[in-house]
Amino acid sequence: MKSDIKLIDYLAVRRSIPAFQMCEPGPEKAEIEEILRLASRVPDHGKIAPWRFIVYRGGERARLGEELLALALETKPELSEEMIQVERARFTRAPVVVAVVSKAGPHIKIPEWEQLMSAGALCLNVILAANASGYVANWLTEWFAYDERAYPLLGVGPDEKVAGFIHIGSTTFPAIERPRPELADTVTWVGGEG
Numbered sequence: 044m045k046s047d048i049k050l051i052d053y054l055a056v057r058r059s060i061p062a063f064q065m066c067e068p069g070p071e072k073a074e075i076e077e078i079l080r081l082a083s084r085v086p087d088h089g090k091i092a093p094w095r096f097i098v099y100r101g102g103e104r105a106r107l108g109e110e111l112l113a114l115a116l117e118t119k120p121e122l123s124e125e126m127i128q129v130e131r132a133r134f135t136r137a138p139v140v141v142a143v144v145s146k147a148g149p150h151i152k153i154p155e156w157e158q159l160m161s162a163g164a165l166c167l168n169v170i171l172a173a174n175a176s177g178y179v180a181n182w183l184t185e186w187f188a189y190d191e192r193a194y195p196l197l198g199v200g201p202d203e204k205v206a207g208f209i210h211i212g213s214t215t216f217p218a219i220e221r222p223r224p225e226l227a228d229t230v231t232w233v234g235g236e237g
Contacts, residue, residue, distance in 0.1 A: 058218050059170065060179035062136040065212035069100075069138025070178055078176055078211070079141070082168035085161055091150065093158035094165050094206065097142040097198045104134035110196045111187055133185060137210035141169055142197060145204045162206035169209045179214045182207045 070078060079096055087093070099107065112130040116122060122130070134140050143166045147158035166182050173180040187193035188205035199205060 053174070056218070056220075057171075057174070058220065059181040060214050060216065060218060062181050062183060062210040063132075064214050064216040065137040065179060065181075065210060066214060067138050067212065069212045070173070070176060074176055075139060075141075075211075078169060078172040081172040081175070082165055085164040085168050087161050088157050089150065089153040091153060091158070093145065093147045093153075094162040095144050095146060097144060099134055099140040099142070100138070104140065105131075107134045107196060108132060111193060114187070114190070114192055114196075133187075137181075137212040139211040141209040141211065142199070143169065143206040143209065144199055145206045146202070147204070148202060159206075166207040166209060169211075173209070173211045178211050179218075180212075181210045183210060184208065 075098055079098075083092075108131045111133055112127060115130045116127075143162055145159055145162035147155045147162065149155065150158070170180040170182055184205065184207050187197065188208065191201075193199075194201065194203070197205070
């Protein structure tokens, strides 16, 4: 995106890169702050910012992997060596992982559903802003996004939910296109001519 590509051209080829295909360099703190500033420009009925970010960098990513592995082994003590390594690497596949945390809840005017959709829009905007900054990104929700035992480890509060973990970094792999749905299968037309 840093090559002055037009937004419409970018949207025609936008795709995520798998987290396990990411490598250094990742964005520095100032770049991350700019990515998050840009990403925050999402629809937000009532201007209540029903979400927040948690940025995981450096050695903390490996520590989190070990703690998540311990939780995984509590549930499935028979994990294969391959899956043990997968659990360990959850946060070290990319140089930076950003959690988008939904703070959606009851509100006098704003339905909770709209607050949740704002957090989802925020996830996509983090990807778009990371790409515009010259990085690749991927939005993942892993098992620990839904396992509240992991929330204290991740810094997620008891009244919050994880909307997604956005992995950000660089890659040496080519972006491979995947099948996309046909519009005829996903669009219903109501009214209008032709």
